[in-house]
Amino acid sequence: MAELNHFRKYAIAQSEEGDPLEIVRDEVRVVCLGFDTSRHRFVEIGALIQGDREVFVSRARKASSVRHPAVAAVFDYGKEDDSCFYVADFVDGEMISDYAARVKAVAPGTVVTWLLQLAEGYALLEAEGLEPDVSSARLRMRDESSSSLIIVDH
Numbered sequence: 001m002a003e004l005n006h007f008r009k010y011a012i013a014q015s016e017e018g019d020p021l022e023i024v025r026d027e028v029r030v031v032c033l034g035f036d037t038s039r040h041r042f043v044e045i046g047a048l049i050q051g052d053r054e055v056f057v058s059r060a061r062k063a064s065s066v067r068h069p070a071v072a073a074v075f076d077y078g079k080e081d082d083s084c085f086y087v088a089d090f091v092d093g094e095m096i097s098d099y100a101a102r103v104k105a106v107a108p109g110t111v112v113t114w115l116l117q118l119a120e121g122y123a124l125l126e127a128e129g130l131e132p133d134v135s136s137a138r139l140r141m142r143d144e145s146s147s148s149l150i151i152v153d154h
Helices: 055-062 095-104 108-127
Strands: 005-006 010-013 022-025 029-036 042-049 074-080 083-089 139-144 146-150
Touching: 010 042, 010 108, 022 146, 042 055, 095 139, 108 146
Parallel strands: none
Antiparallel strands: 005 010, 010 029, 022 029, 029 042, 042 083, 074 083, 139 146
């Protein structure tokens, strides 16, 4: 069984090989699956790979002030040693781009609901000076007939 590596009050999930379980990696950051041991919930822990540390932390601070059902909440961020990080709610869902490739037709009413959710979340993030990426939004199923889109990259 994989062991957990700890960072502050967060446990970072690891593979059997001991590598952190990555959710997203791009040229700027890596986001790993974690667990908040004080709040007992899964989280996403993002760390800067390259770029401006001050800009990264400033964006995390701005994102932490946004609360909306269509936006993953950032609730911790900072600088530690030589790295910067943020911690956000884990959104257990399929990326909308993957869903669109897999499912060829969606009811028009559902699409309109999703677009309104994304537009509200996008507007709030943009008002904070952030540049949300709706192409990586995740589709969260609440039950068999209800779903929502959550912006996770901001």
